[in-house]
Amino acid sequence: MTGAPLLALRQVETFYGPVRALSGVSLDVHEAEIVTLIGANGAGKSTLLMTICGNPQASSGSVSFEGRDITRMQTHAITRLGIAQSPEGRRIFARMTVMENLLIGTTPVGDAHVDEDLARVFDLFPILRDRTRQRGGTLSGGEQQMLAIARALMSRPRLLLLDEPSLGLAPIVVRRIFEVIGELNRNQGMTIFLVEQNAHHALALAHRAYVLANGEIVMEGEGRELLADERVRSAYLAGA
Amino acid sequence: MAYFLQQLINGLTLGAVYGLIAIGYTMVYGIIGMINFAHGEIYMIGAFICMIAFAVLGFMGIASVPMALLVVLLLAIILTAAYGWTVERIAYRPLRGSFRLAPLISAIGMSIFLQNYVQLLQGARVKAMEPVISGGFVLMRDGSFQVTLSYLQLMIMSVTVVLMAGFTTVIHRTPLGRAQRACEQDQKMAALSGIDVDRTISLTFVLGAGLAAVAGVMNTLYYGVIDFFIGFLVGLKAFTAAVLGGIGSLPGAMLGGLMIGLIEAFWAAYFDAAYKDVAAFSVLVLVLIFRPSGLLGRPKVEKV
Ligand SMILES: Nc1ncnc2c1ncn2[C@@H]1O[C@H](COP(=O)(O)OP(=O)(O)O)[C@@H](O)[C@H]1O
Numbered sequence A: 001m002t003g004a005p006l007l008a009l010r011q012v013e014t015f016y017g018p019v020r021a022l023s024g025v026s027l028d029v030h031e032a033e034i035v036t037l038i039g040a041n042g043a044g045k046s047t048l049l050m051t052i053c054g055n056p057q058a059s060s061g062s063v064s065f066e067g068r069d070i071t072r073m074q075t076h077a078i079t080r081l082g083i084a085q086s087p088e089g090r091r092i093f094a095r096m097t098v099m100e101n102l103l104i105g106t107t108p109v110g111d112a113h114v115d116e117d118l119a120r121v122f123d124l125f126p127i128l129r130d131r132t133r134q135r136g137g138t139l140s141g142g143e144q145q146m147l148a149i150a151r152a153l154m155s156r157p158r159l160l161l162l163d164e165p166s167l168g169l170a171p172i173v174v175r176r177i178f179e180v181i182g183e184l185n186r187n188q189g190m191t192i193f194l195v196e197q198n199a200h201h202a203l204a205l206a207h208r209a210y211v212l213a214n215g216e217i218v219m220e221g222e223g224r225e226l227l228a229d230e231r232v233r234s235a236y237l238a239g240a
Numbered sequence B: 001m002a003y004f005l006q007q008l009i010n011g012l013t014l015g016a017v018y019g020l021i022a023i024g025y026t027m028v029y030g031i032i033g034m035i036n037f038a039h040g041e042i043y044m045i046g047a048f049i050c051m052i053a054f055a056v057l058g059f060m061g062i063a064s065v066p067m068a069l070l071v072v073l074l075l076a077i078i079l080t081a082a083y084g085w086t087v088e089r090i091a092y093r094p095l096r097g098s099f100r101l102a103p104l105i106s107a108i109g110m111s112i113f114l115q116n117y118v119q120l121l122q123g124a125r126v127k128a129m130e131p132v133i134s135g136g137f138v139l140m141r142d143g144s145f146q147v148t149l150s151y152l153q154l155m156i157m158s159v160t161v162v163l164m165a166g167f168t169t170v171i172h173r174t175p176l177g178r179a180q181r182a183c184e185q186d187q188k189m190a191a192l193s194g195i196d197v198d199r200t201i202s203l204t205f206v207l208g209a210g211l212a213a214v215a216g217v218m219n220t221l222y223y224g225v226i227d228f229f230i231g232f233l234v235g236l237k238a239f240t241a242a243v244l245g246g247i248g249s250l251p252g253a254m255l256g257g258l259m260i261g262l263i264e265a266f267w268a269a270y271f272d273a274a275y276k277d278v279a280a281f282s283v284l285v286l287v288l289i290f291r292p293s294g295l296l297g298r299p300k301v302e303k304v
């Protein structure tokens, strides 16, 4: 990889009270890459994505985006730089309609391109088009995941953070979600940082990958390289 | 029948004002999950600004009533909203994330402070004001009893209806309202979506205080007397209204307000006026026994 990274973490440490969840994490995500982060449950993957968004903030080390230090910025201000996240557990606004959830997604950029962007996310996830007036809480798990990604896309992000988008979904839905991630990257050059516990799909799709264990990066390499690695296979791809 | 109709008019007028104040309780509860115990005092501040502003306008010789009314309303809304903003900044924001009772205690402190502050600046005596709007329509005559709808009552009801309709539209149709509801449901996700949660919470206090200011102006015009302590009972009743309707629910606050106003008016008319407040609170107790989440409130346990 050449040129400055879009996102760079350097020696990031994050605590929950006295408990250290991340220690000395450094990683790069370059423009137009899909980078994946795999690791066991409790390794600190969600903490890492949330630290990028400033909640919780890193207590030492730095997070920078397009060369700018964002370690101490507030979450809502970070989104305005072009970072969007579909978080763990999807966090759909259950009592709002699908359309309202999507409109909330436009908050960082305003509503100048709403129609165009709605058309784009409905092309990716046609099922959402039929559900616009339905409350978020009434959607199936797969639909909620699609909505969470679509909501993130409504802010026209330069960097899309996805936290376990396949968790708990039927195989056919998982396949569709991973297809969309690939399409976004290929067709729009979208930069994607993908966290997955279920590593097979993610490694196959990613240009590069990191392995997180107990809050530390223990391995990094090309996606296919890690997919073939014995240690990765035994630890994270058991049964796959 | 005529007597009944008159009580209905009186009750709706009272209820409109309670409803306006109840919205402030319910919105703040919705977004930070806590009761703003200083909200009654915010209403009281609105009433004092109204009284002072009319005195100043009178002194300046402004004779046009609609003009004066408009100026007073705007002034009361803006200044009272500033107090609402300050209450959040001082009593709530610094304590966010601390133990649950802390902000309640600081809000009660704020409420006591505001009472004393007004008492010091304005004195403890009851202040009275000449009626600004008098007259009305006689709707019906029944022997010597006549049913009147005063211009002031008509104004109170129409301003309330307009404000409530406008407010409902803001909450349901505008980006600000969406941000407000998003913060109510999930502040972490709201922030991840680009919403400035702190600003939205501030705005909620400001909007609630603005409505309380209107209520303060209306009641000052209606009763003509105020003192530094009026926020207590009116605040308590508006709070009761919010709980009765379902705390956190906007239509609930409006419905609860109307019910409390009607109960009070009818009880005073048909039973013993001395017990009208007891009647209102008793209805609250009954509703809470049979519907703990209030008339229009969401049940506590939500399907995830
Ligand atoms: N809000 C929190 N408060 C305290 N500890 C937390 C919190 N969130 C996560 N943790 C702890 O931090 C560690 C990393 O969690 P997390 O980032 O959710 O891991 P992963 O996403 O890889 O499963 C775990 O030990 C978890 O128990």
Ligand SMILES: [Mg+2]
Residues within 6 Å of the ligand: A045, A046, A047, A088, A164
């Ligand atoms: Mg996680």
